[in-house]
Amino acid sequence: MQNNLFIYNSLSKKKELFKPLHSSFVGLYVCGPTVYSDAHLGHARPSITFDLLFRYLTHLEYKVRYVRNITDVGHLENDADEGEDKIEKKARFEHLEPMEVVQKYMNSFNKNMEQLNTLHPSIEPRASGHVIEQQELIKILIEKGYAYEINGSVYFDLLKYNKEYHYGKLSGRVLEELQSNTRALDGQDEKRNSFDFALWKKATPEHIMRWPSPWSDGFPGWHLECSAMSTKYLGDEFDIHGGGMDLQFPHHECEIAQSTAALGKEPVKYWMHNNMITINGQKMARSLDNFITLDQLFSGNHPVLQQAYSPMTIRFFILRAHYRSTIDFSNEALQAAEKGLQKLMKAIETLNKLKPSASSTIDVTTLEKKCYEALDDDLNSPILLSHLFEGVKFINSVVDGSEKIDDPGLEALKDLFNTFVFEILGLKDETTGKGDEKLTGELMKIIVDLRQDSKNNKDWATSDKIRTNLKNAGIELKDLKDGVDWERE
RNA sequence: GGUCGGUUAACCGAGUGGCUAGGUAGCGGUCUGCAAAACCGUUUACGGCGGUUCGAAUCCGCCACCGACCUCCA
Incomplete structure (x- = not known):
């Protein structure tokens, strides 16, 4: 399979010729939404960007497995890792079960994406359905010494990771600088370093969304789901990882760290980031x-x-x-x-x-x-x-x-x-299918004929009246060289 | 404060050394009974200052302004 597709790799900061890992197959993972409210214009950007990529790769006859996750658990309000789960917060606000909130906004997201004519990804995995996989990943990270447990929570040891690998290579950060620049946040006492991030959080008594684990009844950290699900569906190494630029740090850095630490090699060949809508x-x-x-x-x-x-x-x-x-x-x-x-x-x-x-x-x-x-x-x-x-x-x-x-x-x-x-490009004609096209066509033919008669008689008043009234009804007439064209407004 | 990116005509938005981007909006014309559409032509450009070069929007330096990330975010 051949192509001349160059894509900008955020990792190398250069345009690179796209060469898939397995000649005719492409693995594509894109970070999807956290479903706790309606999708906005910003969400349309990655969906359409990576839909274009998906469509083009498919057009080039690649067999593409396009995975886009739904974050429906474990997304904390702030990185102090002591915040509130967004979905639970919304559930309380709307007097719904957390999974009702998830279902509601997942449905509306999918409806909006269909309206935008984006193709459905091959797999749309949900974080809540992959808690076991996430726990398995944590176990590996603990075994390999890249994670530590404290008080029922598990954190990723960035200092240890950074000794062997480079944390920050995607976003151009240096760990030492991060340490000095990290804002002082509350509730970080139990972590070894302020920049360590949570893999598993012990649930407080009022926390509803919780799963049993070897460490505590709790829930997984946000960054973990993408590592677990991309590995599960696309393998240890896959071709393209996409998402918004705002996810580059810390989310994608953490993903790289988790996967690299667990698997011993970098998971993603090409990182692609769409810019923001302002x-x-x-x-x-x-x-x-x-x-x-x-x-x-x-x-x-x-x-x-x-x-x-x-x-x-x-x-x-x-x-x-x-x-x-x-x-x-x-x-x-x-x-x-x-x-x-x-x-x-x-x-x-x-x-x-x-x-x-x-x-x-x-x-x-x-x-x-x-x-x-x-x-x-x-x-x-x-x-x-x-x-x-x-x-x-x-x-x-x-x-x-x-x-x-x-x-x-x-x-x-x-x-x-x-x-x-x-x-x-995935555009479509939005004018078709409105009303009874056949009947409208017949009626328009009659009206246009009648108007032609009055034009032949130079009865401009009548011909203009027909045109004006049609325009008021939402139909515009256009006199061409040979014949008349009309269209709905 | 640190890291990175941007500044293009009325508006949006491509473009990395010499060749009309494109769209929208103006203006003039062709066509038409008039209008609309279409076509043809056309007006305002590359943030500022310096440098490299035969030649810079495009490369380099400095300055100004704007933004992103450094907390969750698509």
């Missing part, structure tokens, strides 16, 4: 309370939103920027994305109605090559889109008569748009 120049995050949920975007129901934005507008908005750049939220940018997407979709509709000529003035092969080059260059979706818009201009020029396309070219161009727009 609002007013600041990161959008639940903890900063400046987020807009996806449901709010889809409905327009939020004070800062001037209108509703469809799921595909959001998807297009995100694909318009490279995944390693920040995207600043604004109504203007979203409206521009909406218009651009409409233009693209309209052109594809036009393409399917195009009549071939005897000759062609376009080289589809070159265009296709440029599209692949864009994706191969670290998934450069904005460049890919700029090439597709070249195609859009060409399609419209054929209608206009200034360009021509022959039958093979037409088929190739249709194929190209199909492949890149729908299959790889």
Whole structure:
């Protein structure tokens, strides 16, 4: 299997040619959400970024196992390891069983992801379903001397680990500096060092989510689940690990430390991190309370939103920027994305109605090559889109008569748009399927005929009245050179 | 304070040494009974100061501003 895909590896800080560990198989692990509230715009970024990667690798005929976890336990409020489990906190707040909270927000997350047309991962494991695997991992770490137990809790010994390996290589940290820069937090007394992190926490009496273990009735630390589940489903070593840039430290460093200590080798070949979505120049995050949920975007129901934005507008908005750049939220940018997407979709509709000529003035092969080059260059979706818009201009020029396309070219161009727009970028036409298309078509034909009669009689008042009233009803008429086109707004 | 990244035209957003990115919004034109759409043309760029080079948005240095991480976060 061959490819020219270069991806930016956060570990080496360079673009590297992607070579999978096992020729035709790819193992991909992406950090999923902690399910304690509705998904917001920020959550759409990694989902869409790695959906694009998943789709492209699949298109390249790799057999991809895409694992995205659901964090439904053990996620503490702060790294003092004395905080409150987010899910339990929410459960008390909403008077629900913790697992009810998990189910509720897992469902809404999945619904939102389907709306965004992201493909389901191959496996969506839940941390709560892998407590045994996590405990096994802890046992290995204790045996090998990388973890220690105190008062029923188990911590990772970073000082010991750092003697043999380099903790901080992904995020460019040095342990000694971390020690001096770590803020003084309460409740760290029992750890040997402030930077050691919890693998297992003994539950306080009021803590509901708890599991028996050799050390105490308790629950696993956050970083552990990803190590345990990625190893279980993708093996000791796998190809790509993805997630948001904000997870690089400490989460991904801890993952590397846990897996490397337990297995004696580094687990991940390529680390990929998507950048953040900002609002007013600041990161959008639940903890900063400046987020807009996806449901709010889809409905327009939020004070800062001037209108509703469809799921595909959001998807297009995100694909318009490279995944390693920040995207600043604004109504203007979203409206521009909406218009651009409409233009693209309209052109594809036009393409399917195009009549071939005897000759062609376009080289589809070159265009296709440029599209692949864009994706191969670290998934450069904005460049890919700029090439597709070249195609859009060409399609419209054929209608206009200034360009021509022959039958093979037409088929190739249709194929190209199909492949890149729908299959790889994962966009879809949102206008179809509304109402009774067939009947509407028949009725529109009658109305357009009647209007043509009045136009032939130069009865502009009537023809304009028909057009205006249709517009008020949400249908726009366009008088073309030969015939009339109409579309829903 | 430490580490890292960013600053591109009205807005968004690509681009790593010479070649029109693209989208949205303006403006002018073609087409049209008018309009819309489309097409053609077009206006504001590379934070500042220095350096390297025949040539820099792109490389180097300094400065300014913004942000991310250093607590949970996608």
